[in-house]
Amino acid sequence: xxxxxxxxxxxxxxxxxxxxxxxxxxxxxxxxxxxxxxxxxxxxxxxxxxxxxxxxxxxxxxxxxxxxxxxxxxxxxxxxxxxxxxxxxxxxxxxxxxxxxxxxxxxxxxxxxxxxxxxxxxxxxxxxxxxxxxxxxxxxxxxxxxxxxxxxxxxxxxxxxxxxxxxxxxxxxxxxxxxxxxxxxxxxxxxxxxxxxxxxxxxxxxxxxxxxxxxxxxxxxxxxxxxxxxxxxxxxxxxxxxxxxxxxxxxxxxxxxxxxxxxxxxxxxxxxxxxxxxxxxxxxxxxxxxxxxxxxxxxxxxxxxxxxxxxxxxxxxxxxxxxxxxxxxxxxxxxxxxxxxxxxxxxxxxxxxxxxxxxxxxxxxxxxxxxxxxxxx
Ligand SMILES: [Zn+2]
Numbered sequence: 001x002x003x004x005x006x007x008x009x010x011x012x013x014x015x016x017x018x019x020x021x022x023x024x025x026x027x028x029x030x031x032x033x034x035x036x037x038x039x040x041x042x043x044x045x046x047x048x049x050x051x052x053x054x055x056x057x058x059x060x061x062x063x064x065x066x067x068x069x070x071x072x073x074x075x076x077x078x079x080x081x082x083x084x085x086x087x088x089x090x091x092x093x094x095x096x097x098x099x100x101x102x103x104x105x106x107x108x109x110x111x112x113x114x115x116x117x118x119x120x121x122x123x124x125x126x127x128x129x130x131x132x133x134x135x136x137x138x139x140x141x142x143x144x145x146x147x148x149x150x151x152x153x154x155x156x157x158x159x160x161x162x163x164x165x166x167x168x169x170x171x172x173x174x175x176x177x178x179x180x181x182x183x184x185x186x187x188x189x190x191x192x193x194x195x196x197x198x199x200x201x202x203x204x205x206x207x208x209x210x211x212x213x214x215x216x217x218x219x220x221x222x223x224x225x226x227x228x229x230x231x232x233x234x235x236x237x238x239x240x241x242x243x244x245x246x247x248x249x250x251x252x253x254x255x256x257x258x259x260x261x262x263x264x265x266x267x268x269x270x271x272x273x274x275x276x277x278x279x280x281x282x283x284x285x286x287x288x289x290x291x292x293x294x295x296x297x298x299x300x301x302x303x304x305x306x307x308x309x310x311x312x313x314x315x316x317x318x319x320x321x322x323x324x325x326x327x328x329x330x331x332x333x334x335x336x337x338x339x340x341x342x343x344x345x346x347x348x349x350x351x352x353x354x355x356x357x358x359x360x361x362x363x364x365x366x367x368x369x370x371x372x373x374x375x376x377x
Pocket of ligand 1: 209210211234235236237238241243
């Protein structure tokens with residue numbers, strides 16, 4: 001375990017340690033972190049109006065299909081990584097055991113736990129739907145873990161958490177409407193208005209990756225005869241969803257469909273694209289062609305003035321720059337009178353990176369809701 005301050009973080013960059021960097025990039029290099037102008041932060045650890053004992057520390061967890069990360073929130077965009085362990089994705093009992101083993105050694109009598117999870121959390125029942133985490137299906141994650149761990153627990157969609165973190169403390173700071181897009185293994189997103197997360201009916205707001213909207217044709221390198229695409233089945237039960245081509249796995253699927261040959265992983269594809277390799281260039285051109293239109297529609301619909309992009313694909317700055325140019329060609333807002341000028345990037349890579357989910361989980365935690373629940377007979 002290691003607590004990371006600014007100096008330690010800078011040292012960690014120099015050391016190139018394999019352990020994940022635990023501060024946003026701007027903090028790590030000592031740069032000023034933009035402060036949000038629209039947020040009205042609730043107190044995280046106390047509620048003067050409540051008779052319940054205030055929480056004194058907040059643990060945060062990021063639960064994905066492969067790994068669980070547990071951290072202590074130190075305030076703002078600072079966290080202390082405590083534990084990382086493999087996710088028992090198919091066994092509920094094993095999952096609970098893993099969470100207990102990871103959390104219990106670090107939890108005190110005044111601790112709370114806020115979770116960012118790769119799944120949809122029903123605001124009504126608390127039940128989780130997560131295609132990569134079949135063990136959790138149908139379980140009221142927060143309630144059941146709370147009983148098991150003896151702590152107040154809340155659970156939130158990880159894309160919502162990432163969007164909230166970027167809107168308040170990252171590249172969206174100062175913007176009134178922020179749509180956070182996740183281009184990771186698949187596609188996700190979250191909407192934040194004036195610093196507040198919009199969860200929407202069923203907790204589904206921001207899920208721009210699902211719905212049968214994928215065009216059935218695209219052009220190789222923007223020219224020649226249209227190429228017909230399959231209507232790939234999606235994990236949500238529909239076919240033709242953006243999620244089937246939009247993330248890293250989708251990029252790889254698209255490459256195989258357009259070019260055949262041996263499978264190529266997304267990282268290699270993006271390296272080859274930047275090197276000018278023709279097949280990779282055709283794939284990325286088609287990917288941008290298919291993704292940019294729906295994302296432009298999202299921008300029109302939400303009125304977002306910035307779109308922080310999180311997830312693995314966001315680490316390829318050239319890809320986000322190319323996607324940004326295509327999206328800005330298709331949005332309605334082009335007037336010089338708008339705040340968004342022709343040369344101002346709308347899509348911007350995350351600055352919180354891997355920590356956006358953990359930081360967002362901390363920001364999404366609502367101690368008042370927890371204490372109100374405890375006060376009920
Ligand atoms: Zn879908």
